[in-house]
């Protein structure tokens with residue numbers, strides 16, 4: 001039996017009827033068409049489905065849509081503004097931190113949660129913040145550099161919300 | 162300053178804004194109306210006869226639209242190498258591993274398809290299974306394939322020079338044995354596909370593949386459709402590393418299901434199924450004996466290798482050849498003997514993974530070379546330098562090192578890592594190690610015997626000249642090939658990258674063997690360059706006629722026509738161009754003649770301006786059996802230094818720093834080159850430190866997920882310093898050659914050598930788990946005490 005939920009996604013309110021076993025990842029991808037959220041394992045191991053739920057990073061493959069009832073979700077599609085790419089997105093592009101790109105949505109969102117609370121993280125802090133996001137392509141080097149770079153943009157006051 | 166306007170720079174990749182914003186479409190992001198979902202029935206047993214398959218209950222389930230087995234699709238054999246087509250889409254009379262495909266279902270949604278699969282009833286007669294090389298080769302062992310007796314997929318027996326005579330003049334002969342473990346590619350995107358059979362009898366397959374061309378051929382062969390009726394397209398692909406470099410059962414099943422139902426069919430593999438598909442790095446057992454003179458001169462290498470292959474060949478024949486041939490360089494070595502055995506057993510088939518066939522061999526040998534250096538009292542760098550080949554040298558197995566920046570690689574990593582300050586001077590528990598490696602820049606021959614071009618390219622100018630469209634069937638799988646080809650086209654044409662649009666990954670765009678064996682930059686790069694030059698020439702020919710200036714007196718640079726002699730009066734052309742664009746606001750005024758103007762004039766004279774390019778390697782060396790595996794138009798090479806810290810109480814290793822220098826010829830995009838190096842190092846680190854696919858006694862993978870099969874996370878990776886060394890490769894476009902795989906070669910042995918430096922114990926088995934290290938160190942101390 002479907003249940004009605006209210007959820008805010010990328011600043012937009014939705015009222016949706018969902019099956020009780022629908023995951024948040026599938027809600028975003030299949031019901032809302034937000035396919036920037038990826039599914040690499042559907043078991044909570046890879047982090048490619050990372051979204052920001054009420055200010056925290058979560059693996060959206062492990063959360064049921066009905067658990068997100070009343071919550072606010074930010075996905076990769078919600079980062080761009082009219083002014084263009086978010087500083088983290090920009091830094092990922094410029095630093096070459098994206099190869100296949102399958103991990104990138106989750107990486108960028110994990111980076112954002114870190115920078116929102118600490119715009120000047122050390123290298124180790126960055127590595128720890130993204131350690132739940134697996135990347136098989138980059139060796140993480142340029143990702144770490146991109147997050148650090150975006151952090152300095154934050155400090156210059158260009159970033160954040 | 163670079164002499165180039167576009168290439169040899171750090172331009173941002175063309176695809177990454179889409180990937181950074183979630184716009185980029187991967188296979189699972191693609192859906193069609195009326196689409197069905199497929200699921201596949203896989204064997205739960207490692208080895209069994211099939212007595213009966215009953216699909217009636219599955220067929221009756223509401224929502225099920227098709228159920229197919231070998232009865233419906235036939236038993237056309239396929240695989241990677243035509244010499245060993247040993248797979249059928251579905252098993253008919255026996256299954257050979259846990260995961261072997263038996264049937265597939267298409268239904269209105271995923272849950273129904275899964276349920277239908279569970280309703281298919283198969284009666285098995287269990288057969289004894291062999292799960293290791295030893296079991297498979299034992300006297301009286303159960304046989305997997307009647308056609309390939311003894312459970313050998315392939316054997317290689319090669320000797321170059323005279324190894325025995327070589328040993329006779331040696332002062333030191335060293336033997337060691339080394340074993341790695343079966344890896345999983347662990348790309349973050351599981352493979353998937355959507356097959357669409359249309360009303361014209363044509364099949365379009367969207368798939369997360371590295372090789373649209375080979376998939377097209379295999380689909381055509383297995384379905385019986387003409388090649389021209391099969392189109393394969395890849396969207397963005399979330400990494401491949403070799404495992405997506407051949408057609409898989411999922412793709413074939415989706416095609417049949419779509420043909421049967423007339424509806425699009427989507428088939429995704431779960432993460433667990435990725436481990437069952439496998440096709441990743443083999444477990445190799447290497448036995449090597451190397452003989453040297455006391456000045457360090459390498460003389461002879463005797464080498465034997467056993468590959469734990471799994472149930473089918475996949476790339477296995479090539480793998481067993483590569484495991485031997487890639488030791489031919491980069492050192493001068495006149496005598497090399499190799500006996501390789503690729504062995505079937507009842508586990509998922511292994512195939513090709515980054516550094517195909519050569520990674521474990523390189524690890525074994527580079528560690529052995531370090532043992533030799535120590536015994537001779539030589540610095541490991543000096544031993545390697547002493548034996549290093551020079552550009553133009555040819556190995557004993559006929560690999561031509563047409564460019565080889567090895568000395569510079571060695572020099573720069575030695576300096577970059579402060580080797581001289583650190584080697585032999587680090588405190589107990591800390592160590593530093595180095596190693597070298599090299600790799601092909603594209604396989605010299607296609608997988609099937611053919612005179613085919615390895616790639617074709619088309620460059621087409623938009624009718625207003627403002628855009629050059631590059632079409633290839635190559636595969637952007639994350640490595641940055643689209644950007645590289647855009648840059649090559651822009652450079653060759655003389656326009657900025659922003660005036661180029663790249664389209665790829667579609668068999669309708671031409672022939673391209675795809676992304677494997679580090680081939681695209683060199684091979685597809687050549688074809689793209691030729692096509693862009695063709696277009697440029699056509700435009701200049703028209704200009705030449707219009708302006709009465711010889712073609713050779715003009716060129717295009719930064720989007721402008723450059724006249725090498727006197728500038729002619731082109732005002733008439735400009736007026737015509739402006740008239741063509743009546744009402745537009747961006748008309749050229751006082752500037753030099755633009756490429757856009759010239760292109761428009763050329764279009765008016767000739768219609769669409771389309772240039773074509775193609776490439777296949779020139780005649781390559783080697784006439785002996787197996788020479789096709791290892792020969793390449795060029796070779797990339799690298800040297801690496803790794804620093805480690807070992808906790809002597811726990812055996813825990815921490816990799817502290819990695820310094821890698823790679824000669825990629827001229828770097829088309831330096832940032833992308835570094836990215837390939839960094840990615841290679843992390844995959845090598847994972848294999849060295851923790852990766853191992855494990856099985857239970859029933860042939861089932863027991864760690865088929867990314868929690869238990871551990872790949873490096875950001876905290877496992879140390880800072881990496883990458884040094885791009887640029888030789889000029891005569892056979893490469895603008896001098897470019899490979900970087901995608903070669904950089905992984907030195908990683909594992911450099912780690913092994915560093916661990917030895919830290920704890921004084923050689924480890925000959927991967928992965929370097931704390932337990933293995935701890936035990937080895939304890940054993941060593943026990944032995945020391947005893948003696």
Ligand code: FES
Nearest residue numbers: 040042044047061
């Ligand atoms: S898909 Fe959610 S953690 Fe992997």
Ligand code: FES
Nearest residue numbers: 100103135136137
């Ligand atoms: S860029 Fe491919 S997984 Fe991270």
